[in-house]
Amino acid sequence: MPIPTVFQPRILIAATAALALSACFGSPDVMKRGDPKRPSASAPKRPQIAPTPSFTSAEAQQCVFELKQAGVRFTPLANQDHGGGCSSIDSVKLLDIGTPTTNLGAMTCPLAKNFAAWAQHAVKPAARKYFGQEVVKIETFGTYSCRNIYGGRSGRLSQHAHSNAVDVSGFVLADGRRIMLDGGWKGDKASQDFLRALHKSGCRRFGTVLGPDYNAAHYNHFHFDMSGNGYCR
Numbered sequence: 311m312p313i314p315t316v317f318q319p320r321i322l323i324a325a326t327a328a329l330a331l332s333a334c335f336g337s338p339d340v341m342k343r344g345d346p347k348r349p350s351a352s353a354p355k356r357p358q359i360a361p362t363p364s365f366t367s368a369e370a371q372q373c374v375f376e377l378k379q380a381g382v383r384f385t386p387l388a389n390q391d392h393g394g395g396c397s398s399i400d401s402v403k404l405l406d407i408g409t410p411t412t413n414l415g416a417m418t419c420p421l422a423k424n425f426a427a428w429a430q431h432a433v434k435p436a437a438r439k440y441f442g443q444e445v446v447k448i449e450t451f452g453t454y455s456c457r458n459i460y461g462g463r464s465g466r467l468s469q470h471a472h473s474n475a476v477d478v479s480g481f482v483l484a485d486g487r488r489i490m491l492d493g494g495w496k497g498d499k500a501s502q503d504f505l506r507a508l509h510k511s512g513c514r515r516f517g518t519v520l521g522p523d524y525n526a527a528h529y530n531h532f533h534f535d536m537s538g539n540g541y542c543r
Contacts, residue, residue, distance in 0.1 A: 361388030365419075370400040373419035382407055382426045387416055396456035398473040409433065411448040416473040421453075421536050424515045425476055428534075432511035437483065440504040447482035449490075451531055460527050469518070475535035492530035495522040508532070513542035 365371055365386060377384055383406035390398045401416040407426040417425065429448060437445040455470040469475035480490035481504075494501035509532060512519045518538035520528045 361390050364389045364400050373423055377423050392456055394456055395467050396471040401473045409445055409448055413450045413452040416454040418474045421474055428515050432508055436504050436507045440500045441483055443484040445481050446484050449480045451477040451479050469535035469537050478532040
């Protein structure tokens with residue numbers, strides 16, 4: 311049915327008004343997206359470097375095999391490039407080495423293997439010899455840390471930056487006594503003999519061993535890493 315001529319102007323005005331309102335409020339999709347010119351409230355995230363498979367070389371696989379043969383419980387970790395030259399390559403997290411140990415993070419497999427052997431074949435016998443009792447805990451300052459040597463602002467990266475070092479600070483005996491590098495190194499005779507025996511044993515297992523006699527930065531811990539070639543101080 312044709313629209314009477316008298317109503318046509320009114321319908322045209324109503325349609326024009328509806329179109330104008332639609333332009334003002336926008337479609338639901340536009341309202342959800344918000345103003346495209348408005349900057350995002352959150353800063354862009356730093357791209358994450360995807361981990362890569364670890365233990366692909368024959369040498370790395372042999373190390374894992376030897377850890378298992380020693381009865382050590384551990385978790386293999388994916389290779390990680392942490393940026394700034396820091397990395398964790400062919401590393402593991404030790405879960406059980408026979409003695410509870412604090413603050414253990416990522417460790418290269420050779421470091422983990424030698425540390426577990428040191429705890430089993432050096433720490434335990436030395437505690438029995440010098441104190442007549444068991445060590446129930448080994449305390450450390452940790453393993454991986456993306457930093458320079460001595461934690462300085464300049465200088466080369468520490469072996470900690472490659473998960474290739476561990477800092478041991480002390481030991482807890484079965485009777486609750488704590489034998490710490492800070493104090494024990496120059497303490498009573500039993501503590502001195504015990505700690506020096508462990509230092510000497512470490513020098514046979516690790517590439518680099520630094521203790522309280524090396525410098526002031528090591529007054530309270532043994533630094534063990536797999537770099538170097540028998541550097542023992």
